[in-house]
Amino acid sequence: MMSALQQIVVQLSPLWSQNYVFMFACLIATLGVYLLSRKLHFWLNYNPLLHPLTISTLTIGIGLHFAEIDVMAFKRGITLFELLLGPATVALAVPLYNQLPVLRQLGFRVLAPILIGGSLAPTIAWLSVYLLETPLQLQMTMLVKSITTPLAMGTADLIGGTPELAAVIVILTGIVGATFGPWLIILTKTDSEYAQGLALGSVAHVIGTSKALSISETCGAFATLGLCLNGIFTALLLPILFA
Amino acid sequence: MIKSSVRGICGFAILCCIYFISLFLFHYFGIPLPPALIGIFLLLILFLLLPKVPVAITQSARPLLAHMGLFLLPALISVLLYGDLFKQYYVALMIAVLLSTLVSLGITLWLSQRILSGVKISSQINQSIINEYKNNDE
Numbered sequence: 001m002m003s004a005l006q007q008i009v010v011q012l013s014p015l016w017s018q019n020y021v022f023m024f025a026c027l028i029a030t031l032g033v034y035l036l037s038r039k040l041h042f043w044l045n046y047n048p049l050l051h052p053l054t055i056s057t058l059t060i061g062i063g064l065h066f067a068e069i070d071v072m073a074f075k076r077g078i079t080l081f082e083l084l085l086g087p088a089t090v091a092l093a094v095p096l097y098n099q100l101p102v103l104r105q106l107g108f109r110v111l112a113p114i115l116i117g118g119s120l121a122p123t124i125a126w127l128s129v130y131l132l133e134t135p136l137q138l139q140m141t142m143l144v145k146s147i148t149t150p151l152a153m154g155t156a157d158l159i160g161g162t163p164e165l166a167a168v169i170v171i172l173t174g175i176v177g178a179t180f181g182p183w184l185i186i187l188t189k190t191d192s193e194y195a196q197g198l199a200l201g202s203v204a205h206v207i208g209t210s211k212a213l214s215i216s217e218t219c220g221a222f223a224t225l226g227l228c229l230n231g232i233f234t235a236l237l238l239p240i241l242f243a
Numbered sequence: 244m245i246k247s248s249v250r251g252i253c254g255f256a257i258l259c260c261i262y263f264i265s266l267f268l269f270h271y272f273g274i275p276l277p278p279a280l281i282g283i284f285l286l287l288i289l290f291l292l293l294p295k296v297p298v299a300i301t302q303s304a305r306p307l308l309a310h311m312g313l314f315l316l317p318a319l320i321s322v323l324l325y326g327d328l329f330k331q332y333y334v335a336l337m338i339a340v341l342l343s344t345l346v347s348l349g350i351t352l353w354l355s356q357r358i359l360s361g362v363k364i365s366s367q368i369n370q371s372i373i374n375e376y377k378n379n380d381e
Contacts, residue, residue: 004270008263034313053312057319064323071323078317084307085314086266087258090282091304097290101368109362113355120350125343132335138328142339146347149315154277165325167318169340176344184345188353194362195355203348206311221372232280239275 014079026077033059046214048178048207053171089150096228099221103229106194110225113195117202118230121146121173141165143238145173147231148205155235159242170205177204178211197222202230247302254303261285 037055044050064074075082103110125142141161144152149170156166181200190196193216200208201223209227213220265281268274274281290296322329329336 001271004267007270008266011266030316031313034316038312053315053319056312056316057322060316060320061323064320071321075317075321078320081314082317085311086262086279086282087255088307088311088314089279090258090262090265090286091300091307093283093286093290094296094301094304095308096283097287097296099372102364102372105364105368106362109358112358113351116354117347117351121343121347123343124346125339128339128342129335132332132338134332134335138332138336145340145343149318150279150311151277153318154279158275158277162325164318164321165328167315168322169336171315171319172336172340173344176341177348180345181348184349184352188349188356190352190356192356192359192362194364195352195359198355198359199348199351203344203351218369218372232283235277235280239277 012083014076015083018076022073023077023080026074027080029063030056030060030078030081033063046210048175048211051171051175051207054175085150089148092148092228092231095224096232099225099228102222102225110194110198110222111229113198114202114226114229115233117199117226118146118233121203122234136160137162138165140242141169143242144234145169146203146205147234148227151231151235155238158239171207174204174207178207181208181211193219194222198226201226205231250299251303251306254297254299254301255307257297257300258286258303258307261289 033056034052037052037059040055041047041050041052060074063069064071122143122145125145126139129139129142137160140159141156143159144155144161144166147155147170149167152166152170153163155161157163177200181204185196190199196215197212197219200212200219204211205227209220209223212223262279262282265285266278268281269276269278286300
């Protein structure tokens with residue numbers, strides 16, 4: 001009991017055990033860069049290649065390099081944002097609950113595309129990194145590539161991958177999926193917006209979902225369902241198989 | 244205005260509590276699942292047990308989900324610490340990401356079109372699921 005509580009307190013401890021001025025400076029700088037890159041994304045018509053997360057990460061990375069601030073120290077400074085990821089992920093239950101009527105009505109016809117997309121993507125990804133002879137740590141990280149980032153990080157941690165690397169791979173996957181998604185939809189002549197949504201959501205998670213929302217609201221709703229269910233299935237199954 | 248912000252704060256507090264409970268369960272019982280996933284299940288069970296979904300939770304969920312990106316930045320930034328691994332394997336990574344995403348997205352689109360062409364959900368359900376996206380710019 002005590003040791004479980006202790007582990008939680010250790011996770012929270014950077015909040016009070018550091019220089020507050022530095023901490024607030026880091027938080028405000030990060031928030032500013034994030035909001036600006038969101039604006040930029042909006043001005044550039046939501047081009048997935050210029051996703052706010054890529055722009056913010058690059059900006060902060062370059063900024064840290066020139067200001068000669070240690071990455072570890074900066075990361076400690078923005079622990080608050082890292083901690084908020086937990087409650088935000090829990091909130092995923094809300095859209096999932098709202099989509100449950102669809103699942104009840106269509107049943108397996110909704111589950112099948114999600115299962116296909118959710119198992120195909122990690123299999124191909126793992127095969128290619130396996131054939132290219134990368135270390136095991138990288139191979140394990142690759143398995144979580146198509147689920148929503150917060151669940152991917154938690155899962156990667158459990159199966160012996162690297163959470164931070166998982167975050168980057170997942171975002172890259174989303175960007176690739178959302179960029180080429182519209183072309184692939186034309187190429188495969190997919191005209192059912194349910195199919196489009198499920199495929200985009202289950203292969204390209206949140207970034208695919210915002211692309212799906214730009215197609216139609218129904219398409220976005222199905223993408224949300226795909227994103228939530230694939231996230232849950234993968235995060236359930238991988239630790240059972242590999243942990 | 245005040246009422247809705249109080250509601251939002253209450254909802255946020257509930258979400259935090261659920262997350263802490265799931266963190267505790269994760270460490271105490273050693274459940275082999277990401278803590279956040281345990282939290283999702285707890286919240287889902289709560290929704291299914293309650294006669295009506297509490298507005299407080301849905302209201303606070305919206306901004307949290309919309310700004311998930313901000314909470315991911317710490318992880319993305321710390322990738323700078325793994326620069327060496329990246330430098331060594333970035334070709335393999337890019338090939339794997341591009342190939343697997345394009346092929347699996349293509350196949351999934353094609354197959355789900357076969358499964359779902361002509362399928363229609365009832366307009367009532369459709370109305371209820373897209374309502375979520377109305378007034379949801381931020």
